[in-house]
Amino acid sequence: MAEKKDFRRVDRFIWELPKEAREDMRVPARLFADAELLDAAFRDRTVDQLINTTTLPGIVRYAMAMPDFHQGYGFPIGGVAAMRTDTGVISPGGVGYDINCGIRLLGTYLEQEEIAPYLQDLTTVLYRACPSGVGGKGRVRVSGRELDELVTQGARWALKRGLARPEDLAHTEEEGCMPGADPSQVSPRAKERGRPQVGSLGAGNHFLEIDVVEEIYDPEVADAFGLRENQVVVQIHCGSRGFGHQVCDDYVKGLQETVRKYGIQLPDRELVCAPIDSPEGRAYYGAMACAVNYAFVNRQVLAMGVREAFEQVLAGKVHNFDLFQIYDVAHNIAKFEEHEVDGRRMRLCVHRKGATRAFGPGLPQVPEDYREVGQPVLVPGSMGTASYVLVGTRRAMDLSWGSTCHGAGRVMSRHKARKKIWGADLRREMEEQGIVVRAGSNKGLAEEAPAAYKDVSRVVEVVHGAGLACKVARLRPLAVIKG
Amino acid sequence: MGRGFEEVSHTADVALRIWGRDLAELFINAARGLAWLMADPDTVQPTVAVPLELTAYDAETLLVSWLGELLYRNERDGTLFTTFEIEEITPTHLRGVAKGGPAQEIRQPIKAVTFSDLAIRRAERGLEVTVVFDV
Numbered sequence: 001m002a003e004k005k006d007f008r009r010v011d012r013f014i015w016e017l018p019k020e021a022r023e024d025m026r027v028p029a030r031l032f033a034d035a036e037l038l039d040a041a042f043r044d045r046t047v048d049q050l051i052n053t054t055t056l057p058g059i060v061r062y063a064m065a066m067p068d069f070h071q072g073y074g075f076p077i078g079g080v081a082a083m084r085t086d087t088g089v090i091s092p093g094g095v096g097y098d099i100n101c102g103i104r105l106l107g108t109y110l111e112q113e114e115i116a117p118y119l120q121d122l123t124t125v126l127y128r129a130c131p132s133g134v135g136g137k138g139r140v141r142v143s144g145r146e147l148d149e150l151v152t153q154g155a156r157w158a159l160k161r162g163l164a165r166p167e168d169l170a171h172t173e174e175e176g177c178m179p180g181a182d183p184s185q186v187s188p189r190a191k192e193r194g195r196p197q198v199g200s201l202g203a204g205n206h207f208l209e210i211d212v213v214e215e216i217y218d219p220e221v222a223d224a225f226g227l228r229e230n231q232v233v234v235q236i237h238c239g240s241r242g243f244g245h246q247v248c249d250d251y252v253k254g255l256q257e258t259v260r261k262y263g264i265q266l267p268d269r270e271l272v273c274a275p276i277d278s279p280e281g282r283a284y285y286g287a288m289a290c291a292v293n294y295a296f297v298n299r300q301v302l303a304m305g306v307r308e309a310f311e312q313v314l315a316g317k318v319h320n321f322d323l324f325q326i327y328d329v330a331h332n333i334a335k336f337e338e339h340e341v342d343g344r345r346m347r348l349c350v351h352r353k354g355a356t357r358a359f360g361p362g363l364p365q366v367p368e369d370y371r372e373v374g375q376p377v378l379v380p381g382s383m384g385t386a387s388y389v390l391v392g393t394r395r396a397m398d399l400s401w402g403s404t405c406h407g408a409g410r411v412m413s414r415h416k417a418r419k420k421i422w423g424a425d426l427r428r429e430m431e432e433q434g435i436v437v438r439a440g441s442n443k444g445l446a447e448e449a450p451a452a453y454k455d456v457s458r459v460v461e462v463v464h465g466a467g468l469a470c471k472v473a474r475l476r477p478l479a480v481i482k483g
Numbered sequence: 484m485g486r487g488f489e490e491v492s493h494t495a496d497v498a499l500r501i502w503g504r505d506l507a508e509l510f511i512n513a514a515r516g517l518a519w520l521m522a523d524p525d526t527v528q529p530t531v532a533v534p535l536e537l538t539a540y541d542a543e544t545l546l547v548s549w550l551g552e553l554l555y556r557n558e559r560d561g562t563l564f565t566t567f568e569i570e571e572i573t574p575t576h577l578r579g580v581a582k583g584g585p586a587q588e589i590r591q592p593i594k595a596v597t598f599s600d601l602a603i604r605r606a607e608r609g610l611e612v613t614v615v616f617d618v
Contacts, residue, residue: 044493044494070494070495071493071494071495072495072496072599073496073597073598073599073615073617074597074598074599077495093598096617097594097595097597097617098594098617133592189555192559193555193558193559202594203592203594203618204592204594204618242558245594245595245617246555248595249547249551249595249596252547252597252598253539253540253544253547253548253551256540256541256543256544256598257540268598268599268600269543269598269599269600269601269602270597270598270599270600270601272598410494410495411494412494413492413493413494413495413497414495414496414497414591414618415490415492415493415497416492441588441590443590443591
């Protein structure tokens, strides 16, 4: 088993394990961390899982873990790996169960003081407008045929149904529609689970938050994103619900046999995969893209719910209750992207599992009105603490296939958090800080306690220092809604 | 036969170590463990009995399918399964009955059953496996 001493410091925040460290490694492994965060990697199975990722066929350069890394299943959380499209593989275990789990940030024209008198009411109405819980039913119900259209067209479907505005799509990764979605590769069970859940938060670490912009680090970029100090904003964190879970489940099971067929040796069965250029690999990609689109629509429908709730509570009371979309990013996804490898442009399949795309300025994938500054990156902190808005960099394109962290990253198990922390105490503490809390259960709150996570500010300092993304603004929660 | 499972630590998700004298007992203990993670099984009145028949590529895939089937039915119908009979089991095929009813409170929502380092091993007490659940 690799130890800390086996890692070589290649830059202030980059630690590399050479590929000689374990016989089956194809490329080196890289951790992005400061000295303290690095220690955390050796307290759970992060390093083993990162080494396992380096063994996948066709992996290019390194397997990487962003500084919010922790043990997951298959890839570590925070894992980034790019595969060649000719000899490489695509792995459902490198994307995870909640396909296109992600964050959407909505801006308002309001300042903190303007909504303060209505915050309790607003939170209650939002809690009702955005259904939560594992099997929770969504705001919209669709027929089987509609679901096929929804997962093929993504946010464009929502636009046609009057559930989106054109500018929402422009400010969504992939414009809210991943190409290549193929509903014929999705099982009837995934569709059955997906139909009633469009527009629902789900459970676990998913949340909806009203925040205030507490500090601006880069006024020029903040201005481009429509952010200003003391402004009220809303974050939505959720994914593809039962639909995405079932897609992952079906393919992790189904590909167990495929791995043997293609003679792929794996150190962990969750890393199951298929050659990108194979019928099985194409089938998974087609199904995964459907789940990606489902998640874009899910967050879009919730965003419209947020708009309705703001209107219901604030109409006639504030000068402008509308919300505009700043951006929407995925943090569990595999995508085909062009990157430079040894001076040559190369098409790669980039897996990001608990990692966010962070494309720098000038790229066509960045929305036109942000193209001069770079793509917004949304990094939620643990519940009740700060969140950050960052911007992608050119350096990230060289260092990490244009990727950065996705959050704070856990350090304590849910089991331990439940034992150590009382949800009721936590609720009281947050309320004492003036944060309005609406949650399904105190136990659920305890699992997401800040003590169970790394310090998001520390994680953000590492990505900022390493040049994976730059700080733009810090957000502080005013109200938290949890499943 | 005792409880047949215990919770083990996992940074982000939840995991159970499960054991049994044979495949049938291992599968029953795994299903009981899942129910225990999700809710207090003592509060469940078994009012529903569902016959289940599953086939899979190997024993580990069969275990994931078995637990996944119970989770799916919980999400769909709200039934928490607490009592199990396995009538026939091989590493690739299972036939049995799951009994359960509505749970008063779901204390730990479970989203999926993973293959993370999944391997059914021979051990002193028969067979043993650790299952990581996505939450």
